[in-house]
Every structure is written in structure tokens, then in C-alpha cells.
Amino acid sequence: MLSIGFIRDNANEVISRLKVKNFDAETIVNEIISLDVERRNNQQLLDDTLAELNKLSKEIGGLFKSGKTDEANEAKRKTTELKEKSKELNKSYSEIEKQLFSKIVELPNIPHSSVPKGNSEDDNEIVKSNAEIPELGGKALPHWELAKKYDIIDFELGNKLTGAGFPVYKGKGAKLQRALINFFLDEAEKAGYNEVQPPILVNEDSGFGTGQLPDKEGQMYFVGLDNLYLVPTAEVPVTNIYRDVILNANDFPVKNTAYTPCFRREAGSYGKDVRGLNRLHQFDKVEIVNIAHPNHSYEILDQMVSYVESLVSKLGLPYRILRLCGGDLSFTSALTYDFEVFSAAQEKWLEVSSVSNFESYQANRLKLRFKEEGEKKTKLAHTLNGSALALPRILAALLENNQTNEGIKIPEVLQKYTGFAIID
RNA sequence: GGAGAGAUGACCGAGUGGCUUAAGGUGCUCGCCUGGAAAGCGGGUGUGCAGCGUGAAACUGUACCGAGGGUUCGAAUCCCUCUCUCUCCGCCA
Numbered sequence: 001m002l003s004i005g006f007i008r009d010n011a012n013e014v015i016s017r018l019k020v021k022n023f024d025a026e027t028i029v030n031e032i033i034s035l036d037v038e039r040r041n042n043q044q045l046l047d048d049t050l051a052e053l054n055k056l057s058k059e060i061g062g063l064f065k066s067g068k069t070d071e072a073n074e075a076k077r078k079t080t081e082l083k084e085k086s087k088e089l090n091k092s093y094s095e096i097e098k099q100l101f102s103k104i105v106e107l108p109n110i111p112h113s114s115v116p117k118g119n120s121e122d123d124n125e126i127v128k129s130n131a132e133i134p135e136l137g138g139k140a141l142p143h144w145e146l147a148k149k150y151d152i153i154d155f156e157l158g159n160k161l162t163g164a165g166f167p168v169y170k171g172k173g174a175k176l177q178r179a180l181i182n183f184f185l186d187e188a189e190k191a192g193y194n195e196v197q198p199p200i201l202v203n204e205d206s207g208f209g210t211g212q213l214p215d216k217e218g219q220m221y222f223v224g225l226d227n228l229y230l231v232p233t234a235e236v237p238v239t240n241i242y243r244d245v246i247l248n249a250n251d252f253p254v255k256n257t258a259y260t261p262c263f264r265r266e267a268g269s270y271g272k273d274v275r276g277l278n279r280l281h282q283f284d285k286v287e288i289v290n291i292a293h294p295n296h297s298y299e300i301l302d303q304m305v306s307y308v309e310s311l312v313s314k315l316g317l318p319y320r321i322l323r324l325c326g327g328d329l330s331f332t333s334a335l336t337y338d339f340e341v342f343s344a345a346q347e348k349w350l351e352v353s354s355v356s357n358f359e360s361y362q363a364n365r366l367k368l369r370f371k372e373e374g375e376k377k378t379k380l381a382h383t384l385n386g387s388a389l390a391l392p393r394i395l396a397a398l399l400e401n402n403q404t405n406e407g408i409k410i411p412e413v414l415q416k417y418t419g420f421a422i423i424d
Numbered sequence: 425g426g427a428g429a430g431a432u433g434a435c436c437g438a439g440u441g442g443c444u445u446a447a448g449g450u451g452c453u454c455g456c457c458u459g460g461a462a463a464g465c466g467g468g469u470g471u472g473c474a475g476c477g478u479g480a481a482a483c484u485g486u487a488c489c490g491a492g493g494g495u496u497c498g499a500a501u502c503c504c505u506c507u508c509u510c511u512c513c514g515c516c517a
Contacts, residue, residue: 043474047486054486057498061442064497072497079497246471367472376481378471 001104003364003380007032020111020326022119028103035100042096046089053082105214109361111326112298112335118325124338129320130313133342134401140345143399144276146408147173150423155276165266165274165281172423176398176410177284179417180391181259184286184311188388191307193257193288198237200260201228206240209366211332211358221263230263234287235385239362242291246378247370253300254291257388259284277392278350284391290384291368294360297382298335301357304386305337308353311389314413317397318342320349334359341393345400350393355386 007014011029018025056079063072116125147153152173158166169177185195207213207229212220221230231237238258247254262285266274277283288307292300305321312319324336339353360380363369369378402409407424415421 040474043486047474050487051485053497057496058442060497065442076497083497369471 001361001364002107002110003360004032004036004100004104007104007107008036014107014110017110018108020115020117021108021329022327023108025107028106032100032103032107035096035103039093039096039100042089042093046086046093049082049086049089053079053086056082108331109334109358111329111333112357112359114323115329115335116323116325117327119327120325121328123325124322124328125325127321127323127337128309131318131320131342133318134344136344136400136403140400140403142276142345143343143396146399146403147276150408152176152423153277163281165279167277167280172418172420175418175420176395176414176423177391179414180394181284181286182417183414184388185257185259187311187314188257188286188288191255193255196238196241196256196258198231198234198241198258198260200231200237200263201226202231202236202240203228205243206236209240209243210236210362211365212236215331218267219265221265231260232264233262233285233385233387234258234260235289238287238289239291239383239385240366242368242381242383243366245368247291247368247381249293249370249372251370252291252293252296252381256289257286258289259286261285262390277396278346280392286388288386288388292382292384293370294379294382297357297359297384300382301335301337301355301384304355304384304388308339308355308386308388312339312341312352315394315398315411317394317401318344319352330356332356332358332361334361339387339389341397343393343397343400345403346396350397352389352393352397353387355384357382357384359383 002014007029011033015025015029056075060072060075060079063069063075116123118124141149144153144155147155150172152170154168154170157168158164161168189195201223204213204227207217207220212229212232220232222228223230237260238256241256242254261282263282264280266279266281288304290297290300290304309319309321319339319341322338322340324333324338329336333356336354336356338351339355340349340351342348343350359382362383363380366383368381368383370381371378398411399408402411407422410418410421410423
């Protein structure tokens, strides 16, 4: 969420810049400003009342000790009114604060100045395209048919065990999954990322910290008996490692990577591009998460984009990089680059990575702060994350693009992980 | 799952209603001392919100001793609820 001080000092800027996200913030911002004034007035009264009460209590203590019981009882009588007053002020304070909070969390993050205007994915800006699209000829099969032909992914079996969107990887398919995970983790480590293996169930505080809760509650699987959520991405547990943490400026940049399965209910997206591996309820992903100094977070973002680009290049996949327009940008993001690879039999671009800078939006929820060298005051850090990479669509593109009469060729970089060069 | 014991600052640890402004120690840091260091001595050392200022700081008020309520003029301390940790038993990959 945006910090109240920033909204207070930059109300007009907040309103105008949120228009890029097609978000009309005027009413909310005005409500926030007036609630903020109300809150501060209320706090002043409350603090004064409590100060007076504290002073009296101390005096009463002294009077009792020196045996002046009558005077003490007299003073006690005076506190009654103050106590009632402070109770009321306390109540109104929490009420105002609650309202203020509920308004502030309604505001999305402010988009970066480079974010293009636009309403949908059609308005995203293509930053780079390396689309040497392979010629497959007429008899190219989509990946779900290849999966069946070589018996490497079993969608029906997943239906039996769980339901739609939970495929079973078999034989060389399972091994290829494992190879991709190891390849991605090894590459991340080479790029300076520290590997962590977090829990894949998280509590409500964690869900709030990265912004999944309260808005996107319906998108996560919820284990009601224990009040826990299955992670939709490793971003949630890995970023929340730093919840309520105060870093030193020289700790930056903090770079973590994690492999986790990811669980998404995908409510409301039934029937659209869900064939095969295109959209699943459970999938594997390696995520990279950075915590950065505010002055350097956009350099870090560029580094992350280059890093992800190196992965898709090494896998030999045709790709393009998009800068998301305001309308397509997520609620919490200030700037997002999407990576898409071309899946040649479906003749479709598939999103395989999303790399974002959240600036201090998540950090404010997380209370993730840092101190400059020698300074006492804390400041909010910047958080960033990116998929590096999400497996299913990578797999879909690899299968489709590398199919030959002899079988499916495995990219050279993966062969030392798979132990085979072809699926036949 | 059963029984018991706990949760105090960066860390250890005292504190059973007001001489607590959270003792004492460790760590860190600044100063003195020193050729330099160690030791020693002295000072400082949390977070949020608000006020005052606005370059920041300082200063003032307030809240925070696992979380949330309650009792009281006054709560780290008493009461209630919850969460978590440890020990033993049970179960178990």
C-alpha cells in the first residue's frame, strides 16, 4: 500500500498518475486526506488526555505513600472523567484508523513514468522481439498431442487423481521437469541468488504482506482447518522472509531464489486458453526475489530482465519482451516486463515470466525497512520479483518447437540434467 | 493428541501493583587513556504515531515487555481468550 505521508504530500500526483492504470482515485484520496486530518486531531486529544491521566496517577501514588489518603481519594475522583474521555477517544481513534486503512488498501500502486497508457494486453509495448519462428511444416502437433504420443504427460490421469489442471508427468516428461528446475536453480545461483526452500503453505499475514490478501482471496487455495493458504507463487513466502525486518543499507542487494510448486484456483478463467499446459491449477516455478535500495531498484529490475532473457535464449526459444501498459499492470506493481515465448504448433505467444518492481508498495505492507549508513531514521525498501521461469509453458514451447520426425530434441543446456537428448 | 513449563530490548537475563525513567550483563558505538592496541574508565545505543520544526537532528507527548481484551487512579506484574516455543508421554515419514 501507499504510505499515508506520501498520499498526504502528493495527493494530486497520486490521482493523476493512477489514471494511467485507469483507476479513478479522486474520491478515495479525498476521503483519505480528511480521515487523516481527523485521525491526527483525535490522536492529539487522546495523547493529551492520557498525559494528564498518567500525571495524576503518579501523584496519587505519591500521596498514598506519604499517607495523605484523603487527598489521594480526592485526586482519584478527578480521574473518572478523564478515563471516560480517553476511552471514547480511544474508540473513535481505532474506528477512524480502521476506516483509513480500508481506504488506503483500495489504492493500487502508482505506475512508473515509463508505463504506457492502455486498457488491455493489446496495448502492451513490445520492447524486444527475437522471434525466429521455427518452420514445422503442416504436420506439427500441439504439445498435448505430443504428450500423449510419447506418453510423457497424462492429463486424464490427473483428472482421476485430482481434477482438471493437475497433470501427471511421466517418465521422460517427469525427468525433463526435474531437469528444468535444476537448470533454473543452478543458473540463478551463478547469477548471485541465494537458494531457499520455503513452506508452500502460508498464513494470512504473509498473504497480506505481498498483496494477495484481502483482494485476491478467491485465487488461492485455502486450508480452512488450519487457516493457511497454498502459495500461488514463491514470491509470497520468499518476500515475507523480510516482513518486519530492518536491513542495513549495505545489505543490498538481497537476492533470493526458490523453486516451489504454485497453486492457483484460476477462478473465472475456465474455457479460455486452458488447453494442455497453457493454464494449470498446480505448476512448478523458479522465482527470483530481490530487495533493493530505492535508488537502485530500477537497475536491479533491468538486471533481472537481462537474466530472464539469458534463460530463454539458452533454451533456444523465440521470445519477446513486453512492457505492460497501465491497464494490464497488476494492482501492486509499478512496472512489469512480461516474457512470452512462441509455441509454434499452437502458433501462440505464451507468457512464461513476469518481472516486476513493486517499489515500496509491498514493503509498506511488510514493514520492510532499512537504515542508511549512520542514520537513525528508517526508510522503506523496494521489492522486486520475477519468474525464472514458470515451467509448463516453457515445456509446451520446447515440445512443440523441437519436434522432429525422430522425436523431440532436448536443448543442449538441459542434456546434462536430463541424461537424454531426445524424447522418442 | 495428553501433562507440565514458558514468551521481557540486537542477545542473555532480573523484575508478583506505584522508588522501573525496564535492574544487571553481553554486543555495538563514541570519547578518555595509548606509539598503536588490549584492559580500564565515562557516555550513547529500539519501533510506530503525533506535536514542534522543516535539510536533518534535537526536543515534547503517547503507545509498545508474544497477540487481543479486562480489572485498577496506576499493569511487564492480577484476570480472560488466542498464538507460539520448550520438556515428558503417545503417534509417526
